[in-house]
Structures are given as structure tokens and as C-alpha cells.
Amino acid sequence: MIGLPDDITACLFDLDGVLTGTAALHREAWKQTFDGFLRERDGDGFRPFTDADYAEYVDGRPRLDGVRSFLASRGIELPEGGPDDPVTEHTVNGLGNRKNHLVLRIIAERGPNPFEGSRRYLEAARAAGLKIAVVTSSANAQAVLDAAGFTPFVQARIDGLVITRDRLRGKPAPDSFVAGAKALGVEPARAAVFEDALAGVEAGRAGHFGFVVGVNRANQAEALRAHGADVVVDDLAELLGDTGETA
Ligand SMILES: O=P(O)(O)OC[C@H]1O[C@@H](O)[C@H](O)[C@@H](O)[C@@H]1O
Structure with missing residues (x-):
């Protein structure tokens, strides 16, 4: 319904470059x-x-x-x-x-430059009953989420502060995404990873997540595929079957 396999029950979104233009x-x-x-x-x-x-x-x-x-x-x-x-x-x-x-x-x-297509995707994911976590290496994530107006969508947040506190290995290791899935109470195989960074899609593949969406913000679609993306889009609105323009 929102461009994901039917057995996916949770979305794990990277922040910078996926939800906001802060990358x-x-x-x-x-x-x-x-x-x-x-x-x-x-x-x-x-x-x-x-x-x-x-x-x-x-x-x-x-x-x-x-x-x-x-x-x-x-x-x-x-x-x-x-x-x-x-x-x-x-x-x-x-x-x-x-x-x-x-x-x-x-x-x-x-400002954080939230992507309109990402806002619409978050709304669609929530409406479809999917669980939502943000998994980012940034220690500044909460302030960016707040400024972007995305905090109400987020049921769990694994960020740079949690990574340091819990001594998780950073991306490209899968640990932060595994922690995000765990915080939502889902198996990695039932969660989709959304990433714009090569280290991020690599983490998605290393953690055996159910689906890895590469978000191409820097003209590197091929590299995203090579590093582990199952599908590559230029904007999350593409997964909704539209162009990201307001209806
Ligand atoms: O320095 P921060 O805000 O803790 O962010 C760490 C990293 O967070 C990632 O989300 C960005 O892609 C990196 O560019 C950034 O360096």
C-alpha cells in the first residue's frame, strides 16, 4: 500500500537526508x-x-x-x-x-528543511498502522525532529546519544537499527530501513532487515544499490505512487 512488502510492520527512518534536508x-x-x-x-x-x-x-x-x-x-x-x-x-x-x-x-x-514527501510518507505510514522509529547517528536529532515538526510521528528514537550511552557500534554496523526494531517490538525481518547514506544501507543489509529503501539525495543511486538498497527512490513520495506534489 505504501510501496513496501506486505509483511512489513515497522519503518526505521534515518533522519538527516531522509526526513530532513540537514545532510x-x-x-x-x-x-x-x-x-x-x-x-x-x-x-x-x-x-x-x-x-x-x-x-x-x-x-x-x-x-x-x-x-x-x-x-x-x-x-x-x-x-x-x-x-x-x-x-x-x-x-x-x-x-x-x-x-x-x-x-x-x-x-x-x-532551519531543518523537512522534506514534504517525507511528511506525507510519515502520515501514510501512521495511517497504515505501521510503527515508526528514527534511527540516526546524530546527537542533535531531537532538536531537528522538533524543529521539523516530526516528533509526534516518532514512537522510538535511537540517536547518537543513545549509541554512545549503550555503546552500540555505529553504522555501517547494524546495531542502531537492530535497537530501533527492538524498541518497537518487531523482528528486523518485519522492518523496513530508509537511508540516504552508503553506511546506512549497508547497515540495513548487514542486519537482515525485511526491506531497505535507498533515498538518493546525492546522485548515488548505483552506489546505494551496491551497498544494500533493495529499491532506490529520489523522494519518499515516490513510494506512495505520486510525484510529491500537493494534490
Ligand atoms: O554530529 P552529529 O549531529 O552528532 O551527527 C553525526 C552524523 O549524523 C549523521 O546523521 C550525518 O549523516 C552525519 O553527517 C553526521 O556527521
């Missing part, structure tokens, strides 16, 4: 963070952080995993530091704090 804001904050760091380290001839770097090493992963993964891709080792490191510090935590400072400012300035 692009995260990407921008990461670029400012890493380009700033690389310039400080290597001078003006530094090799910039690219959209491809974001898709492969950072998108969808918990904040500090993103820092570690990108630095490793460049053969750079930094000390871990600690959660209170200043944003100027060349440590994993310092760069994570620098990015968080930037992304909060950018989201405050530009």
Missing part, C-alpha cells in the same frame, strides 16, 4: 572543519575534503567515527583527546567539537 548542512560543516584543519596542518597546498570523501568516510556514521575514518583515509593519526577539547585542538574530539559548533550554527540559520 547537506552536515556535509558543509564537515567540509569547513576538515579543510580548516588540513590548511592549518599542510598550508595552502592542502588536499581539500570532497563530496566523495563525505559519502565514503563520514556520511551516516557517528561524529567521532566520521573523524577517525576520514583521517585514516589520508593516513593521518591524531590523539583522541577528550569531550571538552576546544574547537582549535588537533585531536579527534577537537575536530568533532569544531564540526558540531559549525553544524549547530548552520542549522540554526537555515
Whole structure:
């Protein structure tokens, strides 16, 4: 009825890039963070952080995993530091704090940009009696959900704070989605995962979820399929059999 196999009883939605347009804001904050760091380290001839770097090493992963993964891709080792490191510090935590400072400012300035097609899909899923959870690596999820007006749809939330608290492995490991299904009281095989990140669809496949929807916001439909999406759409409204325009 809403573009899912009949035996699916729950939806597990990623947040940034699936429900809201905040993935692009995260990407921008990461670029400012890493380009700033690389310039400080290597001078003006530094090799910039690219959209491809974001898709492969950072998108969808918990904040500090993103820092570690990108630095490793460049053969750079930094000390871990600690959660209170200043944003100027060349440590994993310092760069994570620098990015968080930037992304909060950018989201405050530009808003969460909820996707209209996603709002309509949430309404349709609720009307169809499906359970709904948000599963995101972001520690800023509640504020974004509130600002987008999506909180009333959400019966369970697994976010970056829960991932840290419960020591879950971040995406691409399936742990956060498994925790989301558990919080809703459904088996992974009866839950659909909705993801725009390569690490996210990979987590959906690794967790043997009943259906994995890849949401193509960054011109990477083929890569989403290769990493585990069963179907790829440009907007969730496509699953409702329409174009996302208001009737
Ligand atoms: O830094 P936050 O808000 O905790 O978010 C962590 C990650 O959350 C994910 O949802 C985003 O795709 C990543 O870009 C982001 O880095």
C-alpha cells in the first residue's frame, strides 16, 4: 500500500537526508572543519575534503567515527583527546567539537528543511498502522525532529546519544537499527530501513532487515544499490505512487 512488502510492520527512518534536508548542512560543516584543519596542518597546498570523501568516510556514521575514518583515509593519526577539547585542538574530539559548533550554527540559520514527501510518507505510514522509529547517528536529532515538526510521528528514537550511552557500534554496523526494531517490538525481518547514506544501507543489509529503501539525495543511486538498497527512490513520495506534489 505504501510501496513496501506486505509483511512489513515497522519503518526505521534515518533522519538527516531522509526526513530532513540537514545532510547537506552536515556535509558543509564537515567540509569547513576538515579543510580548516588540513590548511592549518599542510598550508595552502592542502588536499581539500570532497563530496566523495563525505559519502565514503563520514556520511551516516557517528561524529567521532566520521573523524577517525576520514583521517585514516589520508593516513593521518591524531590523539583522541577528550569531550571538552576546544574547537582549535588537533585531536579527534577537537575536530568533532569544531564540526558540531559549525553544524549547530548552520542549522540554526537555515532551519531543518523537512522534506514534504517525507511528511506525507510519515502520515501514510501512521495511517497504515505501521510503527515508526528514527534511527540516526546524530546527537542533535531531537532538536531537528522538533524543529521539523516530526516528533509526534516518532514512537522510538535511537540517536547518537543513545549509541554512545549503550555503546552500540555505529553504522555501517547494524546495531542502531537492530535497537530501533527492538524498541518497537518487531523482528528486523518485519522492518523496513530508509537511508540516504552508503553506511546506512549497508547497515540495513548487514542486519537482515525485511526491506531497505535507498533515498538518493546525492546522485548515488548505483552506489546505494551496491551497498544494500533493495529499491532506490529520489523522494519518499515516490513510494506512495505520486510525484510529491500537493494534490
Ligand atoms: O554530529 P552529529 O549531529 O552528532 O551527527 C553525526 C552524523 O549524523 C549523521 O546523521 C550525518 O549523516 C552525519 O553527517 C553526521 O556527521
